[in-house]
Amino acid sequence: MATHDTVINKQSLSATDNGLSLALTVPWYRSLWVSSVSTVTVAIDGKEVPQDKLRFRINGKSFKMEDVPKQWEELWFMQDRAHLDMDLGAAGEVGADHEVTFHTELRLPYMQIKPGFYLPNIVHQVVHLKVQAKS
């Protein structure tokens, strides 16, 4: 995995009181505004988590997915992890193995192709992860 497609690693999945959380590295070589995140979808063991059960957490704030593209003053610093919190209706089980299908599309806010259009970066990963203890 290189700088433009590294987003999840072996330690990324952790348990929460109501589900799981995925720690995300910016899949680009610089920090980006949270508004650069166009879409995020995630499936656990092949089952897609509904968008209204996801929250995007960063800089001590937690955003509804529909509000993520509006956060143009919130920086996703390259060394910080954003957390995708998944409400699965039950506490995550530490040590369990899951297949995680993760897809995101970014809009690079400084790489304008023409007014209103920006270079995208699309990352799609299917990984098997062991649930880590609550972080």
Next chain:
Amino acid sequence: MTQTKAKFKLGVTLYSFSAEWAAGVYDLDSMLRRVDEMGIGPGVEIMASQTVRTYPHTSDEFIKQWLGYCDKYGFEPSAYGTNLDMGRNREREMNLDEEYEFVLTQIQAGAKMGFKVIKIQNAGQELLTRLLPTAEKLNVKLGYEIHAPEGPNTPKIMAIRETYDKLGSPLLGFVPDFSSTMFSMGRTMLQALRDKGLDDLAIEKVKELWASDDPVYERINALISYLESRSIDPNRLGPFGRMAFNMNGHIAPEEWNDIMHQVVHIHAKFFDMNPDGQVDAIDYPKHVRIFAEGGYDGYISSEWEGHAFADMGDIDPFDEVRRQQDLMLKHM
């Protein structure tokens, strides 16, 4: 043959260590310590959007820390990379006032951090006209990077050269990146394309398109048509189709002479070292000779971009830069 003694100094951009930075293997202090231990320098270049947590602004605390590190390790600030995030607000793009403010704050920070060259991402005439008084006051040069697929004489760069002529300031210049002037596609790029499923025949087609002067989007479209005609799904390539043409250029290195008087900083781009100590796909002895003979007296910043292809940990970028600088030193 007598060799012109080079007046330029070597350095490195911390962008070379992007993967390790993103992974949190290093903080700024320990990364600079590693650079120092490897004897790399004396110039150090950073990208504001990569290194500075409060980007685009910079805190006094960070500036103090940075100057302390430079002092501790004996580094010289070489170039400060700025970005212009004109699309950060999806509702509307920045207006000129906002663009000016966004770049201005980065220029001011760069100057406080001791940089004499600020890399700029937009060289529009109106924006530069507004920024120049500050650059003059702070005595910093503004450099626009010339990167593949552009070269000193491609239409996009010719337009900027015309703008520079109109504005007539000695503080406006260029930052050549050796990606523009490669003699072949890089080995790591070709391997990435093979890994994505291209066979020998398709690789030959990519090489043929690489050598063309057509705009990148036309070459990408031609590649897509070709792959479809062979029932190979172009989506398999991901971003690598585009990267093949805008990370590897094929302009003659001699063309750098056409803008030599405006070169304010240089990116010595490379992706991979050969076992014999040469750089894959880029003629380093020739590049060093051109800038030495041209009298260039700024920094040449090593920029290892193998992290676009390699898994972190497979290659030690610090070691790559060390070997690349040894090669340049041999020819200086």
